[in-house]
Amino acid sequence: MIVQTLDIGLAALVLTLAGWTVLARAAFPAVVSYVTYGLLLSLIWVRLFAVDVALTEAAIGGGLTGVLLIAAASKRRKSAVLATERDVTPPLRRAIAVLCALITSALATVVVSLPDPSPSLAPQAVQNIAATGLGNPVTAVLIAYRAFDTMLEKCVLVVAIVGVWSLARDRCWGGAPGAPTVIAQDGALTFFAQLLPPLGILIGIRIFWIGADEPGGAFQGGAILAAMWMIIMMARLADAPAISGRWLRIALAAGPIVFLGVGILGFAAAGSFLAYPAGFAKPMIIFVEIFMTLSIAATLPMLVAGPPIRTPRP
Amino acid sequence: MSFALNLLSVTAISAGLIFFLAGTLGLLRFPDTLSRLHALTKADNVGLGLVVIGLLPLADNMLAGLKLVVVWVLVQLSGATVGQLIAQSIRRFGQTG
Numbered sequence: 001m002i003v004q005t006l007d008i009g010l011a012a013l014v015l016t017l018a019g020w021t022v023l024a025r026a027a028f029p030a031v032v033s034y035v036t037y038g039l040l041l042s043l044i045w046v047r048l049f050a051v052d053v054a055l056t057e058a059a060i061g062g063g064l065t066g067v068l069l070i071a072a073a074s075k076r077r078k079s080a081v082l083a084t085e086r087d088v089t090p091p092l093r094r095a096i097a098v099l100c101a102l103i104t105s106a107l108a109t110v111v112v113s114l115p116d117p118s119p120s121l122a123p124q125a126v127q128n129i130a131a132t133g134l135g136n137p138v139t140a141v142l143i144a145y146r147a148f149d150t151m152l153e154k155c156v157l158v159v160a161i162v163g164v165w166s167l168a169r170d171r172c173w174g175g176a177p178g179a180p181t182v183i184a185q186d187g188a189l190t191f192f193a194q195l196l197p198p199l200g201i202l203i204g205i206r207i208f209w210i211g212a213d214e215p216g217g218a219f220q221g222g223a224i225l226a227a228m229w230m231i232i233m234m235a236r237l238a239d240a241p242a243i244s245g246r247w248l249r250i251a252l253a254a255g256p257i258v259f260l261g262v263g264i265l266g267f268a269a270a271g272s273f274l275a276y277p278a279g280f281a282k283p284m285i286i287f288v289e290i291f292m293t294l295s296i297a298a299t300l301p302m303l304v305a306g307p308p309i310r311t312p313r314p
Numbered sequence: 315m316s317f318a319l320n321l322l323s324v325t326a327i328s329a330g331l332i333f334f335l336a337g338t339l340g341l342l343r344f345p346d347t348l349s350r351l352h353a354l355t356k357a358d359n360v361g362l363g364l365v366v367i368g369l370l371p372l373a374d375n376m377l378a379g380l381k382l383v384v385v386w387v388l389v390q391l392s393g394a395t396v397g398q399l400i401a402q403s404i405r406r407f408g409q410t411g
Contacts, residue, residue, distance in 0.1 A: 188398035189399060199388075
């Protein structure tokens, strides 16, 4: 009874925050409530026993998107009102609202009209998990049953980086991005950035490692590692690397390339793309995940760091 | 023994919740940002600390208890740092809102 009340309260809170995010007049309050919304949403995922999703939501919805949006909001506050914003006339605004409302109600209708119990592939996922050597069915889905999707997701990250870098001015091409946020040297932040990363790196690697059998995995672990690098860059303990750096580019591309390589190897070893040879699946999955973690840990901070703004050193 | 531990849990968690309540009230009612920050960090530090103390006897094993303590230490650390950063940006750019 108490738990149900809390659940309903949590859901009501998330809905209120969602409404507040949409209705907020200024960008910054909207971003703050969106981040809170993401964090509370991850609590809902925990209540639905989807801890893997909760970890991802907290890392991406709460953490990464939050940093990106706050940076965007503060940049926008400094610059003049964007031209596109002036172009959004009240009728257009209303049209957007109607369209969003339609999409939301369509989604809600679908969710409400799902048969009960809803169709599920969970039994099959659990039934075949022995073949992968994994203990966590979510990881099995991500990296074995629908490995193709996951591989494409990793490619999307590379495309995103290319997109961000393509905003660079010509003379800055090959140079380094600035610090994610401009904060003057600050004792507290420096201390924090010196103290936290050793522990955070440990936790990130552990979350990646236990992902085979428990909630966790490459994305969640990689996101924590990425956060550590972001903190170090924000505290100016280390500058963002030049985008022409060979090691940076290798780290960014390693995940998709290794994934693709292992996938092609599947033709020879197991007869089809992205198939793992029987009895040897788990080591290969871990191998792919190591490079995925590396790429995620490198990509997310570089996305936050933004396009290069310094001219390359000769 | 278990009654005493339960009592400790209930007492500590209730006390922690009071701190959270007070912190929330302060956040809503205090006149300026620095005071609001002060109220907020009290809830984080003492409130969460008391909740963790209350949860310790309920932890399954030593490791789970240790994790709870680590969570508290990490929240302390980030709360203190963010508090400093917000306070400094107020000093530099002045009060907003």
